[in-house]
Amino acid sequence: MIGKQVAHYTITEKIGAGGMGDVYRARDNKLGRDVALKVLPDAFAADPQRMARFKREAQILASLNLNHPNIAAIHGVEDTGDVRCLVLELVEGETLASLLERGAIPVDEALKIVVQIARALECAHEKGIIHRDLKPANVIVGADGGIKVLDFGLAKALADDTATTDSELATLSPTATRAGVILGTAAYMSPEQAKGKEVDRRADIWAFGVVLLELLTGRSIFRRETVSETMAAVLMTEPDLEELPRETPVAIRELLARCLRKDPTSRLRDIGDARIHIEEAKSGPERSAPAAPSVQATKAWWAFAAMTLIALALAWAPWRRSGPPDQPTLRFRQDPEDILNLIGGTALSLSRDGKYLAYVVRQGTDPNGRSI
Structure with missing residues (x-):
């Protein structure tokens, strides 16, 4: 594919691969800019019905113009007969998945990342777009700390009716959710997705909570050896918030508890509320989980208690002596x-x-x- 001409784009290098297809850097010869081309798998492109649905969904996404600094833009769709691909904004940086391979991210840095994710989701939700496949691999962190969320709405565009197997845990290919069909990346699926039910923006809020918890703990809380075991964990296992670092603000602990409620009717309903909580936690006074009392504080308490008892005893003695004689x-x-x-x-x-x-x-x- 390197050097291949696709419409007015020249492919220059391969930069990624996944369940949605291979990703290449390409040069836009008309506008003089670099873009990303997501080339669809042959099996997908060979299905006329799926391809027609994909074009329709992708064109809708492009027309909505999600113009937001934290969302990677979709420029359009190209079909040259032998190559069918999405034209996307080229985003430079490192994925959150790659960053997490080195362990948990400090609380302050993690909050700077997730507040940007929340802003991206808020913009998309206001236009009626659900991501459906939010995960660390779909978030790129730039050198300046800015983030871009990739593949908004593509999960629905790439929907398939094929059954999911346990052979691939990282990506369930393709990834989307429709009634009765389980799609999406298992470890970040909401319980309703895992059951194959219809989803709404609350599925994104669940995935947001899972990503935030993973950033703070360095561990994918529901990930297991197989897809079926992972989905069982999503449905049955409660996340352990005791694993959070001690310096995690109380407001963030409370937010995670609301995002990760298995019943969507009890879950946080608006990602904008999550953004507000995070911004307040970042800018307000530090309010971490209560720490164990220090030795000095304990000694001071006992000294105060002893002085109080002595004072009471001294006050009671004269009263006792002033009473009637025996x-x-x-x-x-x-x-x-x-x-x-x-x-x-x-x-x-x-x-x-x-x-x-x-x-x-x-x-x-x-x-x-x-x-x-």
């Missing part, structure tokens, strides 16, 4: 053979108010020690 203990001997007991009477009687005790004894001592 009364002497009265002692006497009650003879069980007392005549009163023998005749059924009583030798003791307590007044109704409880203040006085009347008693009869043969011998005893009064409070002053005198015999009675």
Whole structure:
């Protein structure tokens, strides 16, 4: 393909490959610019019905003119008979998938990336376009930190009715979702996609949450060895937010919990809300997960508690001393053979108010020690 002429484009090098076809750099000889040509697989291009649907969807996408700094533009479709391809904006940089091979991304940097993804999704959703295949491989980070989201809407344009196998986990080819048909990249599919149901913008919000969590943890949370196992994890496994770095703001933890609810009716409904949360987390005061108390703080607390107890004790002592003096203990001997007991009477009687005790004894001592 190198050096081949496709309409007024000259192919100069191959720059990528995937389930949607091979991608080449080409020179636009009319406008004097470089573009990307996504050449469709032969099996796809040979199907007249699929090709007609693809052209229709691609032309709609191009006409919508998603003019946004974070969206890679679709310029058009070319069909020269032997080559059928999409003409796309050429985006220079490194994919998020490639960056993640080196591990998790620091929180501040990750938030700068995902807020741009949210802006791209917000623009597309406002025009009624759902990405359907958002994943790290479809996001390119430029040298200046700016990002571009690729392949908006192409998942639907490239829809196929063929069954998915476990042979390829990275890309389910082709990738889209229609009623009863499971498409898309498994690890980033929403539960409703995995069930083959109709989807709306909330499927993109789910994928957005999965991507954000992967950036912060460095791990694809649902990815398993096979597609079927991966989809089972999407349907059955709850994401573990405890894996997030401690410095992750509370607002971002709460946002992830809302994005990753399996029931779409309970999920975050508008990606614009996610953008607002992220922008506030970036610009507002740091509010991370609560940290364990320091040794100094613990010692200070115990010192304060001890001083409080001492103060209470000192305040109580004078009050106790100012109370009524202790009364002497009265002692006497009650003879069980007392005549009163023998005749059924009583030798003791307590007044109704409880203040006085009347008693009869043969011998005893009064409070002053005198015999009675």
